Amino acid sequence: MAEFAGHCPGLARDEIGWRIVRHAAWGETVEVALPELSEAQAAALCGQIRERARTALRRMAVARIVEAIDGATARLLDRSHPVRRKAEALLPVVTGYDRETVRLGLTGFLKTFRRPQLLRFLAEDFSDPGLLDGFRPAPKGGLVRAQGPDLLLHVWAGNVPALSLWSLVCGLLVKAGTVGKLASAEPLTAGWFAGLIAEQDPELGECLAAVWWKGGEGASEKVFLREADTVLAYGDDATLAALREKLPIGTRFLSHGHRIGFGVIAREALDRRRAPALARLAAQDVARYEQQGCYSPQMLFVERGGLVAPAEFARYLAHDLAALAARHPRRPLSPGEAAGVAAWRQAQELRDTADLLGEPADPWGVVVLDGDDTLRPSGLNRTVAVVAVDDLDAVPARVAPHRAFLQTAGVAASPERLLRLADGLAAVGVSRITAIGAMTRPEAGWHHDGRFSLLDLVTLTEIEAGAEAAAEGFAPYAD
Amino acid sequence: MRFSDRVILVTGASRGIGAAIATAFAAEGGLVIVNFRENAAAAEAVVAACRARGGAALAIAADVTSPEAVAEMARRIGEEAGRLDAVVNNAFAPYRFDPDNRVRFAETPWSAYQTQFDGAVRAAYTVVQATLPLLRGGASIVNLASDLVSRPSIPYHDYTTAKAALVGFSRNLAAELGPLGVRVNCVAPGLVEGTQGSRFTGEAVRETLVAQTPLRRLATPEDVAGPVLFLAGDDSRFVTGQVLHVDGGLVMG
Numbered sequence: 001m002a003e004f005a006g007h008c009p010g011l012a013r014d015e016i017g018w019r020i021v022r023h024a025a026w027g028e029t030v031e032v033a034l035p036e037l038s039e040a041q042a043a044a045l046c047g048q049i050r051e052r053a054r055t056a057l058r059r060m061a062v063a064r065i066v067e068a069i070d071g072a073t074a075r076l077l078d079r080s081h082p083v084r085r086k087a088e089a090l091l092p093v094v095t096g097y098d099r100e101t102v103r104l105g106l107t108g109f110l111k112t113f114r115r116p117q118l119l120r121f122l123a124e125d126f127s128d129p130g131l132l133d134g135f136r137p138a139p140k141g142g143l144v145r146a147q148g149p150d151l152l153l154h155v156w157a158g159n160v161p162a163l164s165l166w167s168l169v170c171g172l173l174v175k176a177g178t179v180g181k182l183a184s185a186e187p188l189t190a191g192w193f194a195g196l197i198a199e200q201d202p203e204l205g206e207c208l209a210a211v212w213w214k215g216g217e218g219a220s221e222k223v224f225l226r227e228a229d230t231v232l233a234y235g236d237d238a239t240l241a242a243l244r245e246k247l248p249i250g251t252r253f254l255s256h257g258h259r260i261g262f263g264v265i266a267r268e269a270l271d272r273r274r275a276p277a278l279a280r281l282a283a284q285d286v287a288r289y290e291q292q293g294c295y296s297p298q299m300l301f302v303e304r305g306g307l308v309a310p311a312e313f314a315r316y317l318a319h320d321l322a323a324l325a326a327r328h329p330r331r332p333l334s335p336g337e338a339a340g341v342a343a344w345r346q347a348q349e350l351r352d353t354a355d356l357l358g359e360p361a362d363p364w365g366v367v368v369l370d371g372d373d374t375l376r377p378s379g380l381n382r383t384v385a386v387v388a389v390d391d392l393d394a395v396p397a398r399v400a401p402h403r404a405f406l407q408t409a410g411v412a413a414s415p416e417r418l419l420r421l422a423d424g425l426a427a428v429g430v431s432r433i434t435a436i437g438a439m440t441r442p443e444a445g446w447h448h449d450g451r452f453s454l455l456d457l458v459t460l461t462e463i464e465a466g467a468e469a470a471a472e473g474f475a476p477y478a479d
Numbered sequence: 480m481r482f483s484d485r486v487i488l489v490t491g492a493s494r495g496i497g498a499a500i501a502t503a504f505a506a507e508g509g510l511v512i513v514n515f516r517e518n519a520a521a522a523e524a525v526v527a528a529c530r531a532r533g534g535a536a537l538a539i540a541a542d543v544t545s546p547e548a549v550a551e552m553a554r555r556i557g558e559e560a561g562r563l564d565a566v567v568n569n570a571f572a573p574y575r576f577d578p579d580n581r582v583r584f585a586e587t588p589w590s591a592y593q594t595q596f597d598g599a600v601r602a603a604y605t606v607v608q609a610t611l612p613l614l615r616g617g618a619s620i621v622n623l624a625s626d627l628v629s630r631p632s633i634p635y636h637d638y639t640t641a642k643a644a645l646v647g648f649s650r651n652l653a654a655e656l657g658p659l660g661v662r663v664n665c666v667a668p669g670l671v672e673g674t675q676g677s678r679f680t681g682e683a684v685r686e687t688l689v690a691q692t693p694l695r696r697l698a699t700p701e702d703v704a705g706p707v708l709f710l711a712g713d714d715s716r717f718v719t720g721q722v723l724h725v726d727g728g729l730v731m732g
Contacts, residue, residue: 316659318660319660322616357616
């Protein structure tokens with residue numbers, strides 16, 4: 001019995017063409033039915049969502065939308081709720097991540113979508129979130145309001161379970177009529193969440209849809225790309241470039257491409273007590289989601305001069321990765337991924353200044369580099385390089401060559417040095433500096449790739465002070 | 480073959496328990512470093528026995544209480560093998576286990592304690608210090624203690640106190656090296672037949688010990704080798720800081 005993915009308001013199940021995809025992992029198989037709409041259905045759906053957004057969604061107070069999202073999140077956080085139980089049962093098989101990683105990841109992630117966190121999202125981007133409900137006084141004079149697009153198309157990636165919820169929630173908060181393209185690698189959570197939203201608030205549920213088509217060839221693709229006012233897409237460079245090429249010139253295109261994360265560990269954090277604890281946290285950052293997230297570390301710069309030398313830190317890290325593999329087994333690798341890991345190992349073995357820890361059969365790999373290495377991608381899937389540096393000040397220059405791909409840096413350093421390093425990292429394009437151990441868990445309201453999650457989606461309509469003043473002249477009470 | 484492609488150092492391996500341990504590793508495919516102090520001919524015989532069992536072996540002379548000699552041995556191991564997967568600290572200062580003529584506490588000079596501390600703790604200290612850089616995650620250290628620590632059937636003050644210190648040494652090392660993936664355990668045999676030290680233990684005492692031992696006999700060097708291999712290999716991968724008694728159940732717990 002297949003699990004039906006997506007959310008298509010107004011369309012009965014037997015009206016839709018379903019594409020059945022089999023997923024297998026951990027000795028189980030799951031069949032997922034993906035909703036593939038015809039051109040006509042796609043056009044009708046876009047029209048309907050756009051119309052509902054204009055009429056119903058725009059009139060809803062943001063507070064009501066927050067309530068609905070909060071309610072849906074509460075259900076997904078409740079481990080006894082049928083949808084949560086389904087998520088815990090199916091996502092490990094569909095994504096390949098182990099059950100514990102999925103369970104802990106879901107809870108950690110969903111916690112950022114409760115009411116207080118949603119209000120924080122709003123407060124991060126809008127000094128007055130009332131702007132989304134109506135015209136509000138502007139500091140410079142006049143009035144201003146913010147509006148999301150009538151039709152916002154999300155193109156989701158499935159590298160991390162439930163990742164789609166970030167952009168889905170952002171779109172709803174700015175009252176955008178929403179159509180999402182499910183990710184083939186994780187096509188389930190977005191549909192479940194949409195269903196729960198519809199259960200909380202049926203009217204809101206009619207303002208969003210989650211569908212699927214085969215990227216680049218699905219019949220409905222050109223309809224969705226033509227109809228969308230704004231496209232928010234996740235994926236690799238090739239996917240994003242292909243997508244952008246197909247969009248009408250007036251469509252706003254927001255993209256989040258591949259990124260490379262790294263960690264920085266200062267000598268003051270490398271004493272006998274702190275170093276092993278930090279290694280453990282770093283190992284968690286490396287192991288979570290097999291470094292598939294944009295925020296995952298692929299290299300750790302470790303400063304010399306602490307009580308624990310970089311090479312010893314690497315040995316702690318190696319043992320922690322080995323220990324973590326017992327609790328969170330590595331996802332079964334595809335042939336391509338296995339080749340990536342093998343190629344990475346081989347490249348390290350060929351270098352004189354490299355010390356490779358772990359055997360080829362181990363589900364992890366750590367290499368200690370003693371040269372003047374710059375940031376480089378690892379083989380992913382729990383492979384990481386520890387680079388010894390004489391001083392933290394050297395790090396910004398070491399990562400600068402990858403400027404276009406920088407995003408998250410995990411840092412362990414004293415406050416003064418953290419700020420000094422942050423200046424250097426900001427200058428070369430790092431947009432998020434976080435603690436070691438929190439790299440894969442961005443906080444509520446973070447600015448993905450350094451951009452405004454909500455503000456980027458809206459357009460402002462201003463009533464200039466002059467217009468307001470002129471209107472006074474036409475008032476029935478005008479003198 | 481549990482120890483194929485593994486490199487194991489056994490100190491004091493030219494005779495007795497050490498020789499039995501060395502040949503047992505060789506029989507499981509290991510490359511055994513047969514450390515000895517003086518008796519090169521005996522060590523070469525152990526090497527030959529190792530090869531006959533299908534393993535590889537190399538005899539290296541070194542007094543385990545001499546940092547220079549041990550450093551030189553570690554250098555050679557690094558050169559020949561590049562790493563160590565297990566270190567068995569078996570060598571100890573010569574001791575005469577003679578219940579009838581044992582020295583009582585009042586007559587035991589501090590120098591006797593010192594000699595035993597040097598033979599047990601200082602030897603293990605010196606060997607682990609020198610070989611630590613060769614030990615990778617997954618490696619194991621096994622130190623030979625004694626069941627006398629838990630049950631001083633005969634109060635050999637100096638010997639047993641030193642072995643007790645070796646147990647403490649091992650547990651501290653286990654706590655520190657655990658996060659690096661290196662395990663440290665002890666094997667604590669009871670009286671072992673057919674060794675140099677035990678030949679002065681008379682029949683009466685042997686019979687008494689046997690009578691109190693649930694398995695009704697004394698240990699042989701081969702009895703000790705099995706538990707050492709267990710603690711050195713992957714079967715005990717989640718065991719560290721432990722003392723495994725090998726005395727037929729004389730000591731329990």
